[in-house]
Amino acid sequence: MTRCLSTVVGLLALLCVFVAPVHARAAEEAPRRWALIVGENQGLPGEERLRFAEADARRMREVLQEVGTVPPERTVTLLGTDAATLREALTRFQARLSTEASSRDWLVLYISSHAGDGRLHLRGTELPMRELVDFLKGAPVGVGLLILDSCRSGIATRLKGLKPVAAPILMEAADLEGRVVISASGADEYAQESDALQGSYFTHHLAAGLRGAADVSRDGRVTLEEAYRYAYARTLESTLVSAGGLQRPTFRMDLRGRGELILSEPRQARGRLTLDVKAPGRWLVLSSESGALVAELEKGEGPTTLAVAPGAYRLLLRAEEGFLERSVTVPVNGSASVGGTPLEQAARSRLARKGGAGATLLLAVGPSLTSGIVAGLPSIAGLDVRLEREGRLGWGMDASGVGFAVRRGSGRRVTFRQTEVELRLNAGPQWKHGPWTFSGALEAGALAVFQGGLPFDETRFGLEPLALVSGGVRLGVRSGVSMQLSASVGGVVARRDSGVALVPRASASLMVGFAL
Structure with a gap:
């Protein structure tokens, strides 16, 4: 028995001798993440001070440390800096990387500031973007990623040494080596901030994507391709009708290797929040304590998991009648899930209202009485x-449409017959409350009037313009069928023997509606 025990102990010891170096080499070879984060609100004299550049830098630092596997000890942050201070920081960081980093490590360089003419504008000083690209190319790491959230920063992606990539990215990467530059705007576009988001459009959507909104594969990891696709599409959507004009993030890369470039791992976060609703929808995630907006995201089909700090949150789902709200607490080192029938119905209702492939159409028919x-x-x-x-x-x-009416009547004092054909265009707001829909609209059109049976067999024809203000209420009685009561007031410019006159006009109708 003693001999057997000694043999087992010897084998274990021998195994440890061989296994320990393997573990040591694995730990030594594991790629490490490094980050340099820069945020500066103040640009050159005469430029409007940015409100959220430094806040965006803090947001990106939190995301990289919480889900991007960049530890605080390998993160350098500059909040409020000029060109000279940034140059010194780049020099020191380069020296540190030269002694501590390896060719398997990854580096993220994030900048949020004013920019123009190929230069960063930092507290009254300028730094050529060329210096950032040179720093990135010269860093002794395997993969380097430069993210610029600045006006006209797309010029950085035009600099020599990187290849242009269109918005749809297709990549294969595992042992990747190379450099990537992502800019928040094109070379002649503004990078815009949002008071509602309390940050720039691009950084907000990129951060939400890294937290899990961009994880279309649902594998708990966000790749470079997923993150860029999400941030590009959401930034484009957010600035489509903005005063600053359309903003299109740009992308250049020089990557070699096969596999995937994983930017974040939301599944490893200390807190996770799952929006467990199958239908797509627009969600707001707010901190209950501070009221700060954590994420505003367009969730795709199926559940989505976001990496968030443990704590209490308010969740709002955009529905037809406004928002549906839920409260949830995310535990430390745990997860929370929000879903249920009301939220699912609201998401599907919103999808139907957006129309998916087209908007909802309603055909209504019924009698009317008009002055x-x-x-x-x-x-x-x-x-x-x-x-x-x-x-x-x-x-x-919220709604628009076309109305057509045919009316017939006979005169009382003088015998005649009158036929009216009316065509109207309308548009206006709607308010929904349960099965009820309240609406208002401005209407304009033309009224064709035919009169016959006059003395001496005379006939008359007139084409008169009209304008109306209308209001109505609709009640859904069953799937796709509704009852609608509407009324309108306005005027018709009618011809008279002595010229034209504005004649008041009022109308009421009771109609049956059918959803198409």
Whole structure:
């Protein structure tokens, strides 16, 4: 027994002799992450002071440390700096990398500031972007990533040594080596800030993507391709109608190798929040304690998991009638999930309202009663047909449509017959509350009037312009079917024997609607 025990101990010891170096080599060869983060609000004299450049730098530092596997001891942060101070920091960082980094390590260099004409504008001084690219190319690491969130920073991606890449990126990478430059804007575009996001559009969407919003593969990791695709699409969408113009992030790279360049690993975060709703939707994640917006994201099909700090959060899902709100607490070293029938229905309702492939169409038909525009015919009845499109056209315009009406009546004092054909265009806001939809609209169109049976078999025809203000209420009674009551007031410019006159016009209709 003693001999057997001694043999086992000897074998274990021998195994340790062989295994220990293997573990040591594995630990030694594991790639490490480094980061240099720079944020400066103040540019050159005469340039408007930025509000969120330094806050964006702090946000990116938090993301890289929480999910980007960049430890604090290998992170250098400059908040408020001029060109000379940044040059000194680059020199010191280069010297440190030369002694501590290896060819397997990765480096992230993030800059948020004013820029123009190929230079960063830092507290009244300028630093050529060429120096950043040279630093990146000369760093003794395997992979280097430069992220510039500055106006007209796209010029950095035009500098020699990197290859242009279109928005759709296709990559294969594992043992990657090379350099990547991502800029928040094109060479002639503004990088814009948002008061609502409390930061720049690009950095906010890139940070949300790294936290997990960009993880389309649902593997708990975010690749360079996923992060850039998400930030590009969301920045483009956010600035589509902004006063600063369209903002298109640009991308250049020189990568060699096969596999994937993993930028973040949300699955390793201390806190994780899952939006467990299958349908796509727009979500807001806010800190309950500070009220700060943590992420505003467009979630795709299926559940999405975000890496967040442990704590209490308010979640808002955009629905037809506004927002649905839920509160949740993310535990330390744990996860929380939010879903359920109300949120799922709201997400699907919102998707239907956006229309997926097109907006919702409604066909409504019913009788109407309208005030007359000639003496002897105080009112005239007819049939209204309306085709409405529910889909946002712009601020305050949630629906638009076209109306067609045919009416017939007979004069009382003087015998005659009158036929009216009316065509109207309309647009206006809508408000939804449960099965009820309240609407208002401005309408404009033309009224064709035919009169016959006059003395001496005379016939008359007139084409008159009209303008109306309308309001209505619609009640959904079953799937795709609704009842609608509407009324309008306005005027018609009608011809008279002595010229033209503005004749008041009022109308009411009761209609049945069918969703198409």
